[in-house]
Amino acid sequence: MENEPLLMLPGPVPMPERVRQAMMRxxxxxxxxxxxxxxxxxMRVLKxxxxxxxxxxxxxxxxxxxxxxxxxxFGRGRRIVSLVNGKFGDRLRRIGDRYGSVTPIEPGxxxxxxxxxxxxxxxxxxxxxxxxxxxxxxxxxxPAREVGKLAQEHGxxxxxxxxxxxxxxxxxxxxxxxxxxxxxxxxxxxxxxxLSAISVSxxxxxxxxxxxxxYLDLEAYRKxxxxxxxxxxxxxxxxxxxxxxxxxxxVEEEGVLPRAARHEQMAQAVRSAARAWGLDLFPVIDDIHxxxxxxxxxxxxxxxxxxxxxxxxxxxxxxxAGGQDHLKGRIFRIGTMGAVGAPEILATLAxxxxxxxxxxxxxxxxxxxxxxxxxE
Amino acid sequence: MENEPLLMLPGPVPMPERVRQAMMRxxxxxxxxxxxxxxxxxMRVLKxxxxxxxxxxxxxxxxxxxxxxxxxxFGRGRRIVSLVNGKFGDRLRRIGDRYGSVTPIEPGxxxxxxxxxxxxxxxxxxxxxxxxxxxxxxxxxxPAREVGKLAQEHGxxxxxxxxxxxxxxxxxxxxxxxxxxxxxxxxxxxxxxxLSAISVSxxxxxxxxxxxxxYLDLEAYRKxxxxxxxxxxxxxxxxxxxxxxxxxxxVEEEGVLPRAARHEQMAQAVRSAARAWGLDLFPVIDDIHxxxxxxxxxxxxxxxxxxxxxxxxxxxxxxxAGGQDHLKGRIFRIGTMGAVGAPEILATLAxxxxxxxxxxxxxxxxxxxxxxxxxE
Numbered sequence: 001m002e003n004e005p006l007l008m009l010p011g012p013v014p015m016p017e018r019v020r021q022a023m024m025r026x027x028x029x030x031x032x033x034x035x036x037x038x039x040x041x042x043m044r045v046l047k048x049x050x051x052x053x054x055x056x057x058x059x060x061x062x063x064x065x066x067x068x069x070x071x072x073x074f075g076r077g078r079r080i081v082s083l084v085n086g087k088f089g090d091r092l093r094r095i096g097d098r099y100g101s102v103t104p105i106e107p108g109x110x111x112x113x114x115x116x117x118x119x120x121x122x123x124x125x126x127x128x129x130x131x132x133x134x135x136x137x138x139x140x141x142x143p144a145r146e147v148g149k150l151a152q153e154h155g156x157x158x159x160x161x162x163x164x165x166x167x168x169x170x171x172x173x174x175x176x177x178x179x180x181x182x183x184x185x186x187x188x189x190x191x192x193x194x195l196s197a198i199s200v201s202x203x204x205x206x207x208x209x210x211x212x213x214x215y216l217d218l219e220a221y222r223k224x225x226x227x228x229x230x231x232x233x234x235x236x237x238x239x240x241x242x243x244x245x246x247x248x249x250x251v252e253e254e255g256v257l258p259r260a261a262r263h264e265q266m267a268q269a270v271r272s273a274a275r276a277w278g279l280d281l282f283p284v285i286d287d288i289h290x291x292x293x294x295x296x297x298x299x300x301x302x303x304x305x306x307x308x309x310x311x312x313x314x315x316x317x318x319x320x321a322g323g324q325d326h327l328k329g330r331i332f333r334i335g336t337m338g339a340v341g342a343p344e345i346l347a348t349l350a351x352x353x354x355x356x357x358x359x360x361x362x363x364x365x366x367x368x369x370x371x372x373x374x375x376e
Numbered sequence: 377m378e379n380e381p382l383l384m385l386p387g388p389v390p391m392p393e394r395v396r397q398a399m400m401r402x403x404x405x406x407x408x409x410x411x412x413x414x415x416x417x418x419m420r421v422l423k424x425x426x427x428x429x430x431x432x433x434x435x436x437x438x439x440x441x442x443x444x445x446x447x448x449x450f451g452r453g454r455r456i457v458s459l460v461n462g463k464f465g466d467r468l469r470r471i472g473d474r475y476g477s478v479t480p481i482e483p484g485x486x487x488x489x490x491x492x493x494x495x496x497x498x499x500x501x502x503x504x505x506x507x508x509x510x511x512x513x514x515x516x517x518x519p520a521r522e523v524g525k526l527a528q529e530h531g532x533x534x535x536x537x538x539x540x541x542x543x544x545x546x547x548x549x550x551x552x553x554x555x556x557x558x559x560x561x562x563x564x565x566x567x568x569x570x571l572s573a574i575s576v577s578x579x580x581x582x583x584x585x586x587x588x589x590x591y592l593d594l595e596a597y598r599k600x601x602x603x604x605x606x607x608x609x610x611x612x613x614x615x616x617x618x619x620x621x622x623x624x625x626x627v628e629e630e631g632v633l634p635r636a637a638r639h640e641q642m643a644q645a646v647r648s649a650a651r652a653w654g655l656d657l658f659p660v661i662d663d664i665h666x667x668x669x670x671x672x673x674x675x676x677x678x679x680x681x682x683x684x685x686x687x688x689x690x691x692x693x694x695x696x697a698g699g700q701d702h703l704k705g706r707i708f709r710i711g712t713m714g715a716v717g718a719p720e721i722l723a724t725l726a727x728x729x730x731x732x733x734x735x736x737x738x739x740x741x742x743x744x745x746x747x748x749x750x751x752e
Binding site: 211215237 | 383387397439471619
């Protein structure tokens with residue numbers, strides 16, 4: 001088989017060889033010391049990268065399963081203020097609608113939240129706040145610390161989707177007042193898709209719903225994780241746990257802060273390339289610190305279709321993302337997550353620049369060299 | 377690393393080399409033709425082994441997730457008659473309690489159901505029947521054809537857990553009147569743990585609940601599977617799909633009926649050994665056809681503890697199962713699922729016989745030779 005193309009998506013991302021090898025291991029009994037060790041390692045490093053000392057569990061299911069677990073266990077029947085500035089914020093809002101009563105704060109994709117509106121909703125009695133930390137659909141990093149502070153001041157529960165920040169950007173759940181932090185496996189952690197993690201504060205446990213789902217009943221996760229050796233309540237996706245453990249050991253070896261710094265540098269390199277080309281980042285905002293460090297959204301220039309553009313890049317062996325929903329055909333997105341580095345970024349930007357030039361798009365300067373300068 | 381011990385459990389089971397190799401593949405985009413092909417292969421062969429032409433989806437979650445999906449999507453707010461003669465029947469009942477109003481029929485673990493009681497419950501207005509086809513906790517195969525007929529006659533929906541029969545025993549969902557059939561990956565299919573499958577009849581779609589869960593919303597699965605190429609609504613556990621596809625291609629190469637015959641022969645071999653030793657099968661029942669073809673439960677003789685017995689077998693490199701819940705310490709269980717054959721069965725029985733003899737348990741005859749005769 002020829003090589004798989006290079007995935008420069010906001011997940012899934014290429015997995016290191018060590019991670020792939022870990023999956024090859026023969027089946028083991030998941031009620032055993034051998035599995036318990038693997039699960040314990042996963043919980044330990046996931047707590048570190050999430051910046052939490054709270055309980056934390058791994059769910060055999062995608063990030064969406066963990067999002068639903070958060071809202072179904074702690075938001076049922078409650079008043080929820082849901083911060084929406086992209087596709088995943090909208091998903092949390094829709095999950096909120098199934099379980100509670102939602103007040104949305106919705107400035108438009110990629111637009112900043114009006115924190116005084118959040119405060120008003122909390123003063124009006126909202127008990128739960130949901131927000132996506134890193135909104136990949138719009139290339140934006142949302143103000144988790146500020147929202148966490150507001151939630152804490154009003155005694156509300158803060159559920160934060162950190163699926164595309166945890167392991168790639170600085171996340172300090174406990175310091176920021178995040179009660180429930182959600183992580184995904186196939187994003188900045190560079191593990192395979194199929195697992196998610198969820199942390200639970202004492203305040204969240206106090207708000208545990210009586211009427212909970214079955215597969216995603218976090219009380220069952222708590223009981224099973226407290227056993228010795230720790231277990232999951234239902235059969236876990238064992239090979240994915242082997243792989244996640246290996247990916248997390250790699251994160252631990254690199255160090256959480258150096259890894260976040262590397263992700264920031266990679267995103268800066270892509271942003272520098274866009275500036276050199278004279279292409280607008282999406283959205284155009286003043287606060288440079290609000291741009292994501294794990295994915296960069298760039299406005300697709302006039303004169304080229306999304307299919308023609310990304311197809312051309314794909315022909316050079318690199319897969320990048322388009323826009324989602326109403327941003328389809330208006331932006332393209334380059335993920336800088338996980339185990340990738342200068343070679344992958346330079347290859348991606350070179351392919352993008354080649355396709356832009358080939359389609360006669362005026363390109364101001366040399367984006368690849370601008371990125372290389374940042375990556376030195 | 378030394379070899380993993382031989383797992384002769386009612387799942388998880390050893391995976392063939394081809395299946396483990398398939399997981400090594402680098403990450404791919406799950407919104408792509410490459411993934412669509414894998415998913416399509418999975419759906420095709422899973423329909424064959426389930427004996428259905430209905431819609432069928434693969435869920436990234438254990439069998440319990442699919443059990444909940446069945447009840448939550450089709451049983452919410454309904455009157456459910458729940459057939460319980462073991463741990464997994466009880467799990468379906470508990471899930472039923474969360475979503476509907478349950479009448480249990482509960483003869484005791486491993487005991488046959490009184491079909492006239494099922495009929496009475498249906499006549500009294502039950503709209504949904506739940507049953508586990510192969511109840512591993514008690515080593516029993518339940519009468520799916522007969523219960524399906526009753527459900528059909530009364531216009532009720534039949535949800536059947538086929539997690540430990542599909543791929544190892546004959547399952548004819550459509551012919552038996554099974555509306556929703558559930559399969560698991562790490563049992564008779566010899567794929568890794570972490571995926572489940574669910575089939576949905578037209579009658580079931582007609583009963584789809586308005587208020588559905590999010591991650592397990594089967595309407596979302598239907599929409600995504602109807603796309604070209606087919607997709608899953610949320611990020612799938614991609615490496616497990618690669619492995620499941622490979623495992624299903626192996627099933628297809630062997631043939632569904634030869635595979636079922638092989639499983640039956642393996643279970644007969646274990647039952648012959650028990651008879652030769654003079655140990656009782658659990659439960660003691662007249663109907664030999666009610667014994668499972670994928671797991672055999674045997675009464676643990678007096679004079680040996682569960683820990684001493686299974687620990688001794690484990691020291692010889694083989695993992696077998698004990699009893700669950702109130703059967704802990706009273707029975708032991710040998711799985712005969714998936715890719716195993718004569719060598720694994722003979723090794724297992726030889727280890728069991730050795731440990732029995734070493735503990736001074738009177739053993740009537742040569743169980744290993746009795747099994748070998750069956751496997752010839």
